[in-house]
Amino acid sequence: MSSVLYDIPGPAARVRNRTLGMVGTFVVIAIIGFVLWRFYDAGQFSPRLWEWITYINIQYLLLDALWATVSAFLVAGALSLLFGAVFACGRLSDHRWVSAPSTLIVELFRAVPLLILIFILYYGLSQGVGVDINTFWALVLGLMLYNGSVLAEVFRAGINAVPRGQREAAYALGMRKTQVMTSVLLPQAFRSMLPTILSQLVVVLKDTALGFIILYPELLYQARFLGSQNQLGSPILPVALIIAVLYIGLCLILTGVSRLVEKRLSQGPRSGGAKPADPEPTAPQTPSGAGFAGGAPN
Template identity: 35%
Template structure:
């Protein structure tokens, strides 16, 4: 199926009048957007936003080395650790949601419904405040300063996004045709083998875009470390704006551009990973071979 045919499967192709109206609407929308951007730029220019003197300090080499680069590294560290915790929790809780054992399924459901309904900033702040009263990380684990802040930022990101990923996993399993799992049971596969050999590969392929999109959101949510003064990008931009009062907005714009660059790079990795996974899962011979081996082992035992 060609790309053109794929684009017209769910709707009829536009006729001459439809194409003309679409073109007119596109032109009008473009003019309106450009007009709004021009109006915003004109207003900012009138307030000296584009003056070189206001950009010198945030882009100073020393500021870049001592503030921006450490902030980027701190943001990526929180993102990497938070993603790891979220993925592990998402897989465990997600399979708990579809478990045959009722207490496990009930506990997983409570976890998802509770933590998914909490604001992430509240979760981070409450856990950090509780630790401030009891001193768990400082007195017991010996973690203090930025390590302590990183711990509770990562826990907040992991616990909250783990609930989201668990629900994505459950929805991915529920979306599969039940006949595939039933066919696995019919040839003698156990419940675990059906989940591992038939269900999970397809679920991973189908839910990969949603999971990776959630990880992009997690990357942006690292900015909530600002509330516990973790030295990520937003907190560092605030420090620069505080030190150079006439460059506060410029520092925020620089931070926004850095966030955009990180999120855009991650989104490109998402597309690449999705294509790679689709190529791997598009070879049914390997999957059939694995299932046949599992059936042979089941019969042999």
């Protein structure tokens, strides 16, 4: 018996896969244990290196940095989704004067590294054009241009992946292209695009750490500041571990929200009206003369 992509494993293969899984889990646990032991042996778990986390001012500093990271992510994520939707529609347009510039913009900002975009927006605009821009908007606009271009390709590919018969049937019903896009193509494409959109939003969240290059006070910037303080014992590794836990928590929250949205979409629309009653069964009709041989029934 086989599936579309691979043969379903038999009893021997299942035992082999289970054994390999157990061995792999043991290897991963052993590596983590060795790393933790090396940290302990190097004195990274000494109370002096972790005393900084008990200071109330440092806790407020980390909360401010966390909010700076989250606010940059929320604005950049929303603008990236909007940018991607607009330019995906532009690339799908039948008008050459719309699709050609949209394609050029998307391919341009996909090709330029994000760090260079941030540098151009923060330093280039002020020195070359004379437009002053603060660190928040330099970071947000850089994230929007790069990740929005990637999302534009995700949206375009997802819409094109919908079977062609769906749009042809909609056009045959007399629907306009805008109606076909919003009512037929997008609802079907969004379910298949959701995992990729989530992955790109996680990239947006992690790329906010590049803001420390232009001195935006996000988590990595504050981690670098705290880790270099000699009066705290230069706790570079402990600070990095705390910051990593914060990023992991943010990514898990984003994953949970995405799964909730995906679950709601998989349930489909809920009907507000009453369920229609089943039609009453009708008595079977006997054909005329069937079952009677030789005259009327008794």
